Amino acid sequence: MTNAAHPFDALMEITARPPAVFVKGEGSWLWDDTGKRYLDFIQGWAVNCLGHSPPAIAEALAAQAKLLITPSPAYYNAVSLKLAKALVDKSCFDQVFFANSGGEANEGAIKLARKYGALHKGSAYEIITFEGGFHGRTLATMSASGKKAFEPLFEPKVPGFPKAKLNDLASVKRLISEKTVAVMLEPIQGEAGVWAATDQFLKELRALTEAHGLLLIFDEIQTGMGRTGKLFHYQHAEIEPDIMTLGKGIGGGVPLAALLATKKASCFEHGDQGGTFNGNPLMCAAGLAVLEQVSQREFLKAAVDAGLFLESELQKLSARHGLGDVRGRGLLLALDLKLPISASIAAEAFEAGVLLNAPQPEALRFMPALNVTREEILLMIERLDAILTKAGAARRVA
Ligand code: PLP
Numbered sequence: 348m349t350n351a352a353h354p355f356d357a358l359m360e361i362t363a364r365p366p367a368v369f370v371k372g373e374g375s376w377l378w379d380d381t382g383k384r385y386l387d388f389i390q391g392w393a394v395n396c397l398g399h400s401p402p403a404i405a406e407a408l409a410a411q412a413k414l415l416i417t418p419s420p421a422y423y424n425a426v427s428l429k430l431a432k433a434l435v436d437k438s439c440f441d442q443v444f445f446a447n448s449g450g451e452a453n454e455g456a457i458k459l460a461r462k463y464g465a466l467h468k469g470s471a472y473e474i475i476t477f478e479g480g481f482h483g484r485t486l487a488t489m490s491a492s493g494k495k496a497f498e499p500l501f502e503p504k505v506p507g508f509p510k511a512k513l514n515d516l517a518s519v520k521r522l523i524s525e526k527t528v529a530v531m532l533e534p535i536q537g538e539a540g541v542w543a544a545t546d547q548f549l550k551e552l553r554a555l556t557e558a559h560g561l562l563l564i565f566d567e568i569q570t571g572m573g574r575t576g577k578l579f580h581y582q583h584a585e586i587e588p589d590i591m592t593l594g595k596g597i598g599g600g601v602p603l604a605a606l607l608a609t610k611k612a613s614c615f616e617h618g619d620q621g622g623t624f625n626g627n628p629l630m631c632a633a634g635l636a637v638l639e640q641v642s643q644r645e646f647l648k649a650a651v652d653a654g655l656f657l658e659s660e661l662q663k664l665s666a667r668h669g670l671g672d673v674r675g676r677g678l679l680l681a682l683d684l685k686l687p688i689s690a691s692i693a694a695e696a697f698e699a700g701v702l703l704n705a706p707q708p709e710a711l712r713f714m715p716a717l718n719v720t721r722e723e724i725l726l727m728i729e730r731l732d733a734i735l736t737k738a739g740a741a742r743r744v745a
Contacts, residue, residue: 365697372399375716375723377702387702388715388727393537393569393679396596396641398716403636404599411632420625427626430634437642438579439587440607444615445626449568449594450483452604455620456531456564456590457487459606462614463562464528471528473507474564475519480510481538482531482566491531494538514548516555523559529590530556531564534580537714540707541674541681549584562612564590568604569679572596573641573717576651576677583676596717599637603630641717650717653724654678657713660728668735671709680713681706688738695734701727 355366367379375398377385387399397403411426418424431443446452457474464471476482478493489497490504507526511518519530530552536542544552556563565588570580574596581588589612594604624630640646654677661673661682671683684692689705696703704712715723 365694367697374398374401375719383700385697385700385702386723386727386730388713388719389702389704390714390716391600392595392704393574393714394595394598395600396572396574396637396717397599398718399600401599403640404601404633407632407636408601408629411629414628416629417624417627420621420623420627424626424628424631426628426631426635430631430638431626433635433638433642434593434605434607437638438591438607439581439609440591441610442608442613444606444620445631446594446604446606446622447602447624447630448483449566449592449604450485450488451622452568452592452594452606453482453488453491453531453566454485455606456566456592457491458620459590459608459612459615460529460531460562460564462616462619463612466614468528468560469525471526473509473522473524473526474529474531475511475522475527476508476531477513477533477536478510479513479536479539479542480531480533480566481536482533483568513542513544516548516551519552519555523555523561527559527561529562529564531566533566533569534584535570535575535675535679537569537679537712538706540710541679541712543674543676546584549581550586553584553586553588562589564588564592566592568592568594569714570676572637573647573650574677574679574714575675576647576654578642578647580676596641597637598630598633601630601633603634605634646717650678653715653717653719653721654680656721657715657719657724660724661713664728664732664735667732668739670735675713678713678715678717678719681710682713684709684711692731692734692738695738696731699730699734701730703727703731 370380371378377387461472476491480493482488482491487505491508493510509522534544565581571593589609591607671685674681687708689711693703693705706712
């Protein structure tokens, strides 16, 4: 046995991380082990919808931990029943399967669609997905993703995911055949840099899938739970998908995800799906605490206002520095920097105590807590402004 030389060495190196070690979080703020404070506009990648360690979740977890942590998914438990019923009541879906991550929920959605194909569509199994899409890191969800960097990895991929172009209905039509069972998309492509499907495209996609008897699957792992100003993004387009996946925000920071389906699409039979931790009361208690807050009209209204305020402040910032568009919806926004400098801007921001995400070389993504305050938004803008000024000056000198 070898001893790790540095505490970091004991973890598999799966991404480049800054050397800070976080020890505490509260609301929009994180602290590292030196006591340095960071204003967090990443929030675990749109996960902490109520901010870091919110009392509602901490208390729900502590109370549930004392009562019952997990009885086995082979038995009903009161908390998962309550959360499933609440999700069904607040959405257009009839049944829920709980998962532990977004990737797992999407894997379940893919299996559900294939099962539907096997039962009702002559074993059709192809699911049309989209260039630039991101659905997770299991083998099937990587195959369903349209992320260029995934293409050479872990070959051979799972077959059956032809790729269409977002907002191009003809590109979807061209891929439909007797093998097609479903169309799956993120209503806003988050990892690709916050590129939204238009409401019109989503409406047309619903009509097209209905006309061909195809299932429509919404991956709302990033856009769901109030992130775009409605509880679920599909409500903006006033359509009803057949299947939806939730992750990230639904647990408010703990590993919880969900696969929801209408009665028609909910066709798993015994043995098709399961998992040791799925629907455990501890995580579902956090889910209930989140849903109780996020589904309140006043909470969503405040999140919409915060999103509009952030958007207008980003637009002013962009105008001051001659940058590009601000895009996205609600509190899932991106700023186009027009130059491939997002990674260095995010690194500078980190030094200045602000966490910003650089999903694409030219884009910064903003996904703060849904209860972020105007003061926090202005502070982030002030610090980013200073960094952009410095970067602009450096470019002029060079
Ligand atoms: N789908 C979307 C739209 C996502 O943004 C993500 C994560 O970023 C996933 C799926 C995968 O979720 P997880 O990382 O929880 O497996």
